[in-house]
Amino acid sequence: MNTRALNSLTPGGIIARGALIFMVLVWTLPTVGLLISSLREKDQLLVTGWWTALQTAERNLQGRTGAAGDQVQNDDGMYVISGTVFEEESGSQRISTYGGGFLPASGTVEYEPGEQVGLSDYSADEVVALEDGTTFTLNSDGTYEWVSPEPFELERGVRFFATVSVPPSFSLNNYDEVLSANNFDQSFINTFVVAVPSTIIPIAIAAFASYAFSWMEFPGRQLLFVIVVGLLVVPLQMSLIPLLRLYNTVGSTFGIDAKSYPGIWLAHTGFGLPLAIYLLRNYIGGLPREIIESAKIDGASHFDIFVRLVLPLSIPALASFAIFQFLWVWNDLLIALVFLNRTEDQSVMTVKMGELLGSRGDNWQVLTSSAFISILVPLIVFFSLQRYFVRGLLAGSVKGG
Amino acid sequence: MERIVAALAAIVLGVGALILYFFGTNFLLDRLMPDRVDANGIPIESREKQRERIRPWLFVGPAVIILGIYLVYPAIQTIFLSFFDDNGKEFVGLSNYQWAIENPGFRQSISNNILWLLIVPFFSTGLGLLVAVLADRIRWGPFAKSLIFMPMAISFVGASVIWKFVYDANLASAGNDIPQQIGILNSIIVSLGGSPTDWITVSFWNNFFLMMILIWIQTGFAMVILGAALRGVPEETLEAARIDGASEVRIFFNIMLPQIMTTILVVITTIIITVLKVFDVVQVMTNGQWDTQVLANLMYDLMFRGGGDFGRSSAVAVVIMVAVIPVLVWNIRRFRQEEAYR
Numbered sequence: 001m002n003t004r005a006l007n008s009l010t011p012g013g014i015i016a017r018g019a020l021i022f023m024v025l026v027w028t029l030p031t032v033g034l035l036i037s038s039l040r041e042k043d044q045l046l047v048t049g050w051w052t053a054l055q056t057a058e059r060n061l062q063g064r065t066g067a068a069g070d071q072v073q074n075d076d077g078m079y080v081i082s083g084t085v086f087e088e089e090s091g092s093q094r095i096s097t098y099g100g101g102f103l104p105a106s107g108t109v110e111y112e113p114g115e116q117v118g119l120s121d122y123s124a125d126e127v128v129a130l131e132d133g134t135t136f137t138l139n140s141d142g143t144y145e146w147v148s149p150e151p152f153e154l155e156r157g158v159r160f161f162a163t164v165s166v167p168p169s170f171s172l173n174n175y176d177e178v179l180s181a182n183n184f185d186q187s188f189i190n191t192f193v194v195a196v197p198s199t200i201i202p203i204a205i206a207a208f209a210s211y212a213f214s215w216m217e218f219p220g221r222q223l224l225f226v227i228v229v230g231l232l233v234v235p236l237q238m239s240l241i242p243l244l245r246l247y248n249t250v251g252s253t254f255g256i257d258a259k260s261y262p263g264i265w266l267a268h269t270g271f272g273l274p275l276a277i278y279l280l281r282n283y284i285g286g287l288p289r290e291i292i293e294s295a296k297i298d299g300a301s302h303f304d305i306f307v308r309l310v311l312p313l314s315i316p317a318l319a320s321f322a323i324f325q326f327l328w329v330w331n332d333l334l335i336a337l338v339f340l341n342r343t344e345d346q347s348v349m350t351v352k353m354g355e356l357l358g359s360r361g362d363n364w365q366v367l368t369s370s371a372f373i374s375i376l377v378p379l380i381v382f383f384s385l386q387r388y389f390v391r392g393l394l395a396g397s398v399k400g401g
Numbered sequence: 402m403e404r405i406v407a408a409l410a411a412i413v414l415g416v417g418a419l420i421l422y423f424f425g426t427n428f429l430l431d432r433l434m435p436d437r438v439d440a441n442g443i444p445i446e447s448r449e450k451q452r453e454r455i456r457p458w459l460f461v462g463p464a465v466i467i468l469g470i471y472l473v474y475p476a477i478q479t480i481f482l483s484f485f486d487d488n489g490k491e492f493v494g495l496s497n498y499q500w501a502i503e504n505p506g507f508r509q510s511i512s513n514n515i516l517w518l519l520i521v522p523f524f525s526t527g528l529g530l531l532v533a534v535l536a537d538r539i540r541w542g543p544f545a546k547s548l549i550f551m552p553m554a555i556s557f558v559g560a561s562v563i564w565k566f567v568y569d570a571n572l573a574s575a576g577n578d579i580p581q582q583i584g585i586l587n588s589i590i591v592s593l594g595g596s597p598t599d600w601i602t603v604s605f606w607n608n609f610f611l612m613m614i615l616i617w618i619q620t621g622f623a624m625v626i627l628g629a630a631l632r633g634v635p636e637e638t639l640e641a642a643r644i645d646g647a648s649e650v651r652i653f654f655n656i657m658l659p660q661i662m663t664t665i666l667v668v669i670t671t672i673i674i675t676v677l678k679v680f681d682v683v684q685v686m687t688n689g690q691w692d693t694q695v696l697a698n699l700m701y702d703l704m705f706r707g708g709g710d711f712g713r714s715s716a717v718a719v720v721i722m723v724a725v726i727p728v729l730v731w732n733i734r735r736f737r738q739e740e741a742y743r
Contacts, residue, residue: 012649020535020545023528027549027617030563033585037566049583050566186404193408197415204419209464218457224465229736231472233729235678237700237718239475241482241711244704245489246470265415270471273464301449302456303427331556333681334701350558350681357562357685371562375555382554386547393622394629 031375038372039170042365056167061085061095065146065157081146085138085162093166094140095124100160124162138162174369183344184352184370191330191348191374193261194340198268198329199322205269206276207284207318211306213277214285215292225281231274240338243267247339259346264339271335272325279392283317284310320392323385327378349374419463426459476722483715497716507717510694514724516608517615517679517695522672524616526665529623533631534653536624546628550621557618557681564614565686570599604692611693614682619675623668630664631657670728677724696721 036050047059066081074080086093099121122128124140134148138160146152178184212218213225251258287310295305311318333350340346342355353374356367382389434448434455486493501507532549536542552560569584582588587597600610634657642652658665680697687693689702696717703714 016535017539020532020539020542023532024545024548027552027620029585030567030617031551031555033566034563046583048581049585049588051585051588189404189408193411196412200416201419204416204423205463205467208423208460212457212460216453216457216460218454218461221457224461226733226736227473228468229733230729231468233674233725233732234472234476235674235697235718235721235725237678237680237697238479238722239472241704241715241718242475242478243471245711246475261411262415266467267471270467273468274472277464299449301431302453302460306460327554331559333556333558333684334697337701350556353558353562354685357558357565367562367565371559375559378554378556379551382551383547386550390625390629393625 034368034372037364038174038368039172040174040365041166041169041171042174044166044169045364045368054168056165058096059164059166061162061164062159063162064159065144067154067157068152070157071152077149079148079151081152081157083144084142085144085160086142093142093164095138095142095162095164096140097121097123098138098160098162100158174365175373178366178369178373182352182356182366182370184349184373186344187347187349187352188373190346191350194264194268194336194348195326195329197261197265198272199326201265202269202272202276202325203280203318203322206273206280206321207311207314208306209273209277210280210284211302211310213281214287215305215310216302225277228274228277232278234274236271236335239271240334244338257341259339259341261340261346264335267335267339268325268329268332272328276321276325279321280314280317284314287313316388316391319385319388323381323389324392326381330378422463423459427456430455430459479715479718479722482711483719485712485715487710487712489711493712497712500713501716501720506689506694506699509692510696510699510717511720513608513692513694514677514696517612517676518673520609520612521615521619521676522669524612525619525672526623526627526668528616528620529625529668530627530665532620532624533628534657537628537631546621546624549624552618553621555618557614558685560614560618561682561685564610564617568600568610570597572597572599601687602691607687607691607693611682611686614686615676615679619672623672626668627661627664630661634660670731674725674728677721 033050037045040050043059063085066083068081070083071079071081085095122138124138127135127137129135132148133150134146136144136146138144213221247258247263250256291309291313292305295309300308331350333354336348336351337354340348340351342351349370353367353370356363356370430452434452436448482489483497484492484494532546536546539545555563567584567586569582570587571580571582571584582591582597584597586600591597601607638656639652642656647655678697679695680701683689683693683695683698684701689695689698700714700717700721703710703717
């Protein structure tokens, strides 16, 4: 390996570092953005970019005061209309200024050219005397009070506009929403039910087959293995239509649902087997011949040799492939769309997210949190087992290197 | 809780059945063909030889059967189906292919696919090589590599959500100010004085925005493999070149690059296969709208939209297969050569 480090002060060194920093930023920022977005309140998520999450944002709000029907008479004999301008919980949002269809006692409100009408006529928390002798107060927490000595006769409330400052706030509300309201927790479990057997079954089958291809004598051994190598690149799209027909036939013949978990396990097994056999044969075939032969002389059958000797020795290779297959199955969309129903008890996370992405609307908060939940497990697997993952990649592509 | 128990039960059952098969059949084989023993239980003849004739088939049997059912049979069947009508009942000759050639959607998919095949492998491999070279000589290189490798773990769908946030646009309506942008790309453009664009709907160029997602995922793959290959270049050769006064750039192009050429080809073909099958990104980002259709998504569309047309979608699948055949042949030849070295 090249041990000569680039000097950090040479022009080349600076360019190299700059280029690498740029690449790292482009490669990580989108994911960081998703994480931050998923933690933001949904009304902020929709109006400002995630990079502004730490700033206090401003937004405009419009509403209407209560009308005559809402008034109550207080102890001093005054008539009062009160309420709050926030429909939902205000949290830490604060109103700074407001305006609207109120006519002040002294003169009329004049607008500066270009100023937005009615947004900053009055400040919050100030008692404003209006021309009809009433007083109006809008507090910064959103509650308002309109007091009049005479009974109100308004049929409709007065429209007003306000500027709201929204301080940064982060919460797990979006996660809560997606898990409870959208049944994403069920999809999470479904994904596991698909992914775990779809990882273990091909590994077990491939391990036995690889051992046979490496150390057992049988007619057609070479030919069969060459076919496996050829199947490595067959696009799985080739298989979908006939398999779908086959599944439907089997389903209607036996009166069972054509789309089921065992069905998708076997499908993933079939599509994962060529790579599994290829990788594992490279490894198992590379084990020292003496080990297998001396066990043979001691009278062990191939089955004993495989289970007691070869399997424990192959753990690193098995782990490499397991990570591969697990990530592939976990992240798959196509096979899940074809081989599973889109019902609650069968939808996996990618399918759900695909649906959410397809329906354009204000569901960004659901989308961000669901996406982050779905990539959480792969990221954990990836960062904790990166070494095995890299080893598997290398075994599949550059051999002897 | 109940659901988790049910899930666990399903997993245990599925995996258990398989383990039962392997242990059960081997146990049965030993039972049905036992060694001959005399009256005192002392073996007089081992029948291991006979058993060893059957045992390989117990080992490879499941693999062969599953590969047969899930890959070999369907591949052949698909070729047949492509000559039949939408139900797979009536022979229609080449008319599915004729339809495809005349269909603008198909032609567009072909040209988009070619575009994908040219751009994605080139940039993924090029950027991967660049990072591998740069990161090797910088102290925090391994950390940088780890971050660039990370998208490999993310699903295409997850990646699409992530990139939706990059490309999102809040278009200005007539007469109003440009609204706040929540997509980072448009935000940069607005802050530079431009106006926001809905990137995903801009015909032709939107292909490149979708490709960026795949490049983002595949660069880490290229980087890891090429990084390992670069480390295999003998240090003495490099040292000798340096003593002769060659610049680092020349060393890279004249010594390192030729030595890792085979690996580069392997990486490119692997990415080519991934690109040919690209489905998820297009399906969830645009579903082929705004002129972004590709073969794999077209096939899926034909298969499920409007009751499904098995004939036409099979024909599209065959086209994908034909495109893969050169890679397949190359793969087998490479494998044969390596076997010769063993």
